[in-house]
Amino acid sequence: MGLRVSVEGRPGVGRRTIEAALRRRGVQVVPAAPDVRVLVVAEALKPEDVRDDATVVVQTKADLTDATCGIRVVGLLAVLDRLTDDEVDALRVLIRHPADMTSVDAFVSGAHPLGRDVRQHLLERLDRFGIAHAVLALADGADPAAVAARLTALSNIDAVLAAVRAASAPVRYRRIAESRCSSEVLDDAAVLDRMSAAVDVVEAAGVAVDRGDRPQDHRRRALHWARYSRGPVTDLHRACAADIVRGSLVLLDGAEP
Template identity: 35%
Template sequence: MFVDELARFAAGVADARVTTIAETAAAPLRVEVRGRRGVGCSTVARALNRAGIAHGIRAAEVQGEFHPDADVLVYVVAEVVKPEDSAAVAAISTRHPVLVVLNKADLAGFAGEGPVAAARARCAEFAGLLGAPVEPMIGLLAALDDSDDAWAAVRELAAESPVPVEGRRRLLNFFDLFGTALALAAVGRGYSPAQLRALLRQVSCVDAVVAKINALAAELRYRRVLDAVAALEALAVCESGSEDRLGERIGQFLTHDDTVLSRLADAADLVDVAGLAARPQAGLVADGPDEHLSRAARWQRYSVDCSVSDVHRACAADIARGSLRLWSRAVGASR
C-alpha cells in the first residue's frame, strides 16, 4: 500500500512535515457505532476494535449527535428492524457510508443450516428495507477476552466434571448459550484454547464486518493517497534547491517503482469495490508485456472520460501509470 511506502520514506528523511503527511494518510478509520438501547452497541464496538486494529480501524460507541469527522457509521440492530431504525439509517446514509450490523445473529434460529445462515437470509431482507448493506455478527463471541477462568470452566464441563452454579452462570455470561454449546463441542473434539478462540472468531462473522467497513472506506482511503501526493508535490516545490535536497528526494520517492506500483494496487482495490470494471490486479505482476500495455491503454482511455468522477479518473491514471511501469520492466527482462 502507498501509506506503507510513505511511512518508510518519512522515517528515512526525518522531516516533521513529511511525517505529518504520512501520519495523516495512515490515520485509522474512525468508525461510529450506534443503535437502539439493548442491541449490543458497546459489544460490537469492542469487537470491531479488537478485530479491526490490524486493519487501521478504530471504533467507538457514540450516543447523541453524529460526529462530523466520522469515516464510517455502523448502525446495530438485533432480531428485527423497527421504524426508528429505518429513520436513523435514512438520516445518516446521506452524510456517511453506513453499514448495518445484525447483532446477536445466533438468535436467528437453528432451522436449516443453523443460526448464522438464517441470519444471512434475514440480512438480505433487512438490506431491502433499509437501503443499506447489512452483515450478521455475534458480537459477544467476537469481543471475548482471554479469561482463564472461563476456558477452564469449559474444559471441566466438557469433561463432565462438576462446575459450581456460579461458575456456570459466569460461563453463560461469557459465551452465552450458543457460544457455550459451541465451545463445549470444540473442546470435546480436542481443540486447544487458541483453536477455540479462532473458531469462535470465525463463527462471530466479525472479519466479514471488518472487510465490509474497509470496502465502504476504500474511496476515502484512496482520497487520502491523492491528498498525500498533492501535499508532497507542494512541499517538493517549496524545498527545491534546499541544502538537504528534500525536494529532490520527494521527487525520487514519487517516481520510484515501489511507489508507483503501490498506487496501482490501491487504485485496483477501489476499482474492485466500485465495480468500475474487471479487477486489474489479478495476475498483475505475472502478466506479460502485451497484457500490461493493453491494460495501460484501456485505463488511460478511462482516465480522460469526462463522464466519471475526478477520483475515478485519478484511479484510472494510477492503473495506467503502474501498468506502463510493469510493461517497461517486462520488456527489459525479456531482452
C-alpha cells in the same frame, strides 16, 4: 489501517462490545468525524440509518434467524480471549448431558446437572450460539485453545474488518490524490502509490484487477483500464482507471525487456 472509524448504535445493541473488538484489532475508533461509520443494530434497520457508502452495518444477536440486515456478528465471541478451565469443564458436562437450547430461559431454567449460575455465566460469556459451537468442537476433540480460536472465527469480526477496509478504499484514494495534486509532475513512486489506492477502490466494488507482473500483463492492464474509463462508470472509477493506466505504463517502462 490509519483511518478513523466510529461505532454507533442504540443502547443495548452491543455497540461497546463491537468497539472493543475493533480496538483489539488495531482499528482507530473515534467519537466523531470518522472516515468510516460502523452502525451496530440488533434487529430492524431504518432507511435513514444508512447515510452513505461509508457506513458498515453490523447486526448482533446472531440467534435472530429472521433478521437479514448487515454483517451478522456475535459480539461476545469477537472479544473472547480464552476459555477458563471451569468453563471447559462445564461445556464438557453439556456434551454428556445436552441442555435445552431452544431459548435463553429454557437453557437457564430447565433441570440440568449444571447449576443455574454456571449456565447463566456461559450465556454471558458465549451466548447460545457460542455454547452450541463450543460443545460441538470439544466433542470433536478440539483442545480449549482451538475451541477459543474457532469461536473467535465464528464471531465474524473478520468480515467487519474486511467491510471497513472496502468502505475506506475511496477515502484513502482521495487522500492520496489530494496530497499529490499540488505537484504538476508525479514521480514514479507517487504514480504507483495512486495506482495501488485505485486498485483497492475498484476491487472493493467487486471489479477484478489483473495483478500480473510481466511486461505483457502491464500492457494488457493499461489497455483494459483505458477502455474501462471510457465506459458508463462513475467519476471516481474513471479517475481510478486513469491511475491504473498510468501505473501500468510506469511498470511497463521499468520492466525487463
